[in-house]
Amino acid sequence: MNKPSGGKRVTADRVNAGLARRRAAEKRFRSVGLLSLLVGLAFLCILFFSIVSKGYTAFQQTFIQLDIHFDEQFFGTETEHALEALLSADYGGLIRKSLRAQFPDISNRQQLRQLYDLVSSGAVYQLRDRILADPGLANQRLKIWVPASDDADMLIKGHIKREVPETARRLSDAQIAWLDALEAEGRVSLKFNTAFFTNGDSREPELAGIRGALMGSILTLSVTLVLSFPIGVATAVYLEEFAVKNKWSDLIEVNINNLAAVPSIVFGLLGLAVFINIMNFPRSVPLVGGLVLTLMTLPTIIIASRAALRSVPPSIREAALGVGASKMQTVFFHVLPLALPGMLTGTIIGMAQALGETAPLLMIGMVAFIVDIPTGIFEPATVLPVQIFLWADSPERAFIERTSAAIMVLLGFLIAMNALAVMLRKKLERRW
Amino acid sequence: MSVVFESRFSFTSERRKGERRRQSRASASTAIVPREERQTVGAAAVENPRIRCMDVNVYYGSKQAIKNVSLDIGSHEIVAMIGPSGCGKSTFLRCLNRMNDTIDNCRVTGDIFLDGQNINEQSIDVVPLRAKVGMVFQKPNPFPKSIYENIAFGPRIHGLAQDKTDLDEIVATSLQSAGLWNEVKDQLDQPGTSLSGGQQQRLCIARAIAVNPEVILMDEPCSALDPIATAVIENLMIELCAEYSIVIVTHSMQQAARVSHRTAYFHLGDLIEVGATEHVFMRPMHQLTEDYITGRFG
Numbered sequence: 001m002n003k004p005s006g007g008k009r010v011t012a013d014r015v016n017a018g019l020a021r022r023r024a025a026e027k028r029f030r031s032v033g034l035l036s037l038l039v040g041l042a043f044l045c046i047l048f049f050s051i052v053s054k055g056y057t058a059f060q061q062t063f064i065q066l067d068i069h070f071d072e073q074f075f076g077t078e079t080e081h082a083l084e085a086l087l088s089a090d091y092g093g094l095i096r097k098s099l100r101a102q103f104p105d106i107s108n109r110q111q112l113r114q115l116y117d118l119v120s121s122g123a124v125y126q127l128r129d130r131i132l133a134d135p136g137l138a139n140q141r142l143k144i145w146v147p148a149s150d151d152a153d154m155l156i157k158g159h160i161k162r163e164v165p166e167t168a169r170r171l172s173d174a175q176i177a178w179l180d181a182l183e184a185e186g187r188v189s190l191k192f193n194t195a196f197f198t199n200g201d202s203r204e205p206e207l208a209g210i211r212g213a214l215m216g217s218i219l220t221l222s223v224t225l226v227l228s229f230p231i232g233v234a235t236a237v238y239l240e241e242f243a244v245k246n247k248w249s250d251l252i253e254v255n256i257n258n259l260a261a262v263p264s265i266v267f268g269l270l271g272l273a274v275f276i277n278i279m280n281f282p283r284s285v286p287l288v289g290g291l292v293l294t295l296m297t298l299p300t301i302i303i304a305s306r307a308a309l310r311s312v313p314p315s316i317r318e319a320a321l322g323v324g325a326s327k328m329q330t331v332f333f334h335v336l337p338l339a340l341p342g343m344l345t346g347t348i349i350g351m352a353q354a355l356g357e358t359a360p361l362l363m364i365g366m367v368a369f370i371v372d373i374p375t376g377i378f379e380p381a382t383v384l385p386v387q388i389f390l391w392a393d394s395p396e397r398a399f400i401e402r403t404s405a406a407i408m409v410l411l412g413f414l415i416a417m418n419a420l421a422v423m424l425r426k427k428l429e430r431r432w
Numbered sequence: 433m434s435v436v437f438e439s440r441f442s443f444t445s446e447r448r449k450g451e452r453r454r455q456s457r458a459s460a461s462t463a464i465v466p467r468e469e470r471q472t473v474g475a476a477a478v479e480n481p482r483i484r485c486m487d488v489n490v491y492y493g494s495k496q497a498i499k500n501v502s503l504d505i506g507s508h509e510i511v512a513m514i515g516p517s518g519c520g521k522s523t524f525l526r527c528l529n530r531m532n533d534t535i536d537n538c539r540v541t542g543d544i545f546l547d548g549q550n551i552n553e554q555s556i557d558v559v560p561l562r563a564k565v566g567m568v569f570q571k572p573n574p575f576p577k578s579i580y581e582n583i584a585f586g587p588r589i590h591g592l593a594q595d596k597t598d599l600d601e602i603v604a605t606s607l608q609s610a611g612l613w614n615e616v617k618d619q620l621d622q623p624g625t626s627l628s629g630g631q632q633q634r635l636c637i638a639r640a641i642a643v644n645p646e647v648i649l650m651d652e653p654c655s656a657l658d659p660i661a662t663a664v665i666e667n668l669m670i671e672l673c674a675e676y677s678i679v680i681v682t683h684s685m686q687q688a689a690r691v692s693h694r695t696a697y698f699h700l701g702d703l704i705e706v707g708a709t710e711h712v713f714m715r716p717m718h719q720l721t722e723d724y725i726t727g728r729f730g
Contacts, residue, residue, distance in 0.1 A: 245536050315573035319636070321534060322569070323586035323643055324562035333585065334575055 055404025216381030223290020232301030268360030304346020630661025
C-alpha cells in the first residue's frame with residue numbers, strides 16, 4: 001500500500017490542495033462548452049438573418065396599373081372562332097398602346113422601347129388569362145395591375161441605386177423618371193408575389209416561381225420514402241432478429257456502415273449508369289431521382305433501425321418466446337412497435353438529408369431548366385436545392401432575393417417534416 | 433399433493449446447525465461423498481417422469497457449462513435447483529424449453545424427453561414445446577401493453593380461444609389462478625407495467641398459465657421482490673403444483689426448502705446431488721452440498 005507519509009492529516013491536506021485545481025478544470029470545461037454553444041447559435045443567427053434579410057423582399061412584387069381597353073377590333077366577338085381569336089390576339093399591342101397613352105410626349109423609337117421594358121413580358125399572359133376567364137370583358141375599359149419588369153421591381157425595392165451613374169445601372173434616367181411619374185399617380189404598388197408560389201421556373205425573375213421545384217421535391221421524396229422505409233426496416237429487422245451472426249453478417253454490417261459515408265455524387269453516377277443507361281428510364285424525372293436518393297438514404301435508415309431494435313430490452317423477446325410465440329410473432333407484435341419511434345427518427349433524418357441533396361440529382365439530369373410544373377413521377381422535374389443552385393447561378397439582380405426566398409421555402413419544408421416526425425413519434429411512443 | 437413445506441428448515445438457528453454437523457460427522461465415514469467426486473449422488477430418476485433429461489451437456493462456444501446432467505422432473509412436483517452463481521442451473525432450466533436456442537453460440541447435446549418425445553432434437557418445433565413448457569423469468573417482464581393483452585397474447589397466437597367471450601374466460605381464470613384477479617379485475621385495460629413488482633411477476637405467471645402448459649419453469653422468480661411479495665408467489669407455487677410440474681431456480685435455500693419437493697444441487701456445471709428436499713437439507717450425502725447449505729461457500 002502506497003500511503004502518504006504523515007497519516008490522515010497529510011491526506012486531507014493533499015486532497016484540499018488539489019481541490020482548487022479540480023474545480024478550475026471543471027469550470028474551464030464548462031465555459032468551453034458554453035462558448036462553443038454560443039458560437040454555434042451565433043452562426044445560426046447570422047445564417048437566418050442573412051437569408052431572411054435578403055429574401056423577404058421576394059415575397060413582394062412591383063405591379064404597374066395600366067388602363068387597358070379590350071378593343072373589339074382584336075376579338076371579333078360573337079364569331080365562330082371567338083376562342084381562337086382570343087388566344088391569338090395582340091395583347092402586347094394593348095399594353096404598348098396603354099403605355100403610349102400614359103406618356104403621349106414620347107415619340108422616339110428607342111425611348112418607346114425603354115418604356116415598354118418597364119412592364120414584364122409576362123403581362124400579356126395575364127391579360128389573356130383575364131379575358132379567357134371572362135370574355136364579357138371585351139370592349140371594356142379596365143384598370144389592370146400587371147407585373148413590372150425585374151429591373152423596375154429592383155428600383156422600387158431599392159436594390160438599384162439612383163446615385164449610381166446611368167451607364168453603370170440597368171435602368172436609364174428616363175426610365176426612372178417615368179417610374180417616378182407612374183408612382184406619383186399611384187400606379188405603382190408592391191403586392192404579394194403569388195407568382196412565386198404558383199409558377200414554375202422562368203428566365204424572367206419576376207415570373208419565376210418555386211412551385212415546379214416544390215412539386216419535384218415532394219414527388220422525389222415520396223418515391224424515396226415509399227421505397228426506403230419498408231426496405232430499410234425490413235433489412236434491419238432481418239439482420240438484427242433473424243440473420244445468423246457470423247463473418248458474413250459482420251461483412252455486411254461493415255459494408256452498410258461504409259455505404260452511409262459514400263459521397264452522394266457516387267450514388268448519382270450509379271443511378272445514371274443503372275437506371276438511365278441500363279434500365280432506360282427517362283432523364284430528369286422524380287422516379288429516377290427518388291431511386292437514387294433511396295440508395296443514398298437506405299444505409300442511414302438501416303443503421304438507425306438496427307440501433308432502435310437493439311435498444312428493445314431482450315426481456316420482451318424472451319417473454320414472447322417463452323409463451324410460444326414464433327420469431328416473427330415476437331418481432332411483429334412486440335419488438336417492432338417498441339422500435340418504431342426510433343426507426344421513424346432515423347427515417348426522418350435520412351429524408352431530411354435526401355431533401356437537401358443536390359449532387360446526385362445533377363448526375364441524372366434534374367438540373368435541366370424546366371418550366372412546367374410536374375404532376376407525376378415520370379415528368380421532367382427539378383427539386384428545391386437544385387432550383388436554389390440554378391437561381392444562385394443566374395446573373396439577374398432579382399434572382400438574389402429569389403434564391404434566399406427559395407432557401408426559406410426549403411427550410412420551411414424541412415421544419416414541417418421534422419415537426420411531423422416529432423408528432424408521429426409522440427403518438428407512437430409507449431410511455432408506460 | 434398438498435404437502436406444504438413450511439419453513440421447517442431454518443438455517444438461522446445455531447443450534448440446528450450444530451446438530452446437523454454432529455449428524456454428518458457421525459455418518460461421515462459412509463454418507464459423505466468427498467469433494468472431488470463429481471458423480472451425481474441421490475435419486476435423479478423418478479417413477480413416471482414428466483421430463484426426463486439424460487446426459488445433457490451445454491456448451492457456450494468451447495466452454496462447457498453443463499456436464500452430463502441426468503435429472504427427472506416428476507408430475508405435480510416442485511423441483512428446486514440450487515447452487516452458487518455460475519453453476520449452470522439457469523442454463524439447465526433453459527434447456528427444458530429450448531430457450532438456449534436464442535443464444536447464438538450455445539450448443540446442447542443429450543436427450544430431453546417430454547411425454548416420450550425428445551425435445552432436444554433439431555427437428556422439434558419449439559412453438560408447441562414452449563406452449564407446453566411455460567417460463568417465468570427473473571425480472572418481471574410484462575409486455576408494455578394492457579393487463580388483458582398480456583394474458584391474451586399467448587392464447588391468441590395459439591388459437592386457444594374460439595371467440596371473444598372464450599378469451600375473456602381464459603384471461604379471467606388465468607388471473608384467478610395467479611391470485612391477481614381481485615386486484616386487477618377493474619383495470620384490465622391498464623398497462624401491465626403499471627403494477628407493482630410482485631403483481632407484475634404474478635401477471636407473468638398468469639401469462640404462462642394462460643396457454644395451459646404442463647410444466648412451468650421459474651428462473652429465480654422472487655429475486656427482484658420483497659419478502660411479502662415473495663411469500664405470495666411461494667404460496668401460489670404450492671397451489672399451482674396441483675396442476676403443473678414446476679421447476680424453480682433459486683438462490684435462496686430457505687425458499688427451496690419452503691416450497692420444493694425435491695432439490696437438485698449444481699456445482700460448476702455438475703449435478704452434484706439430488707433428492708427429496710428434506711434429505712438434501714437435513715442429511716446431504718455429498719461434501720459439496722453440505723458445504724453449500726451450511727454456508728461454507730456460495
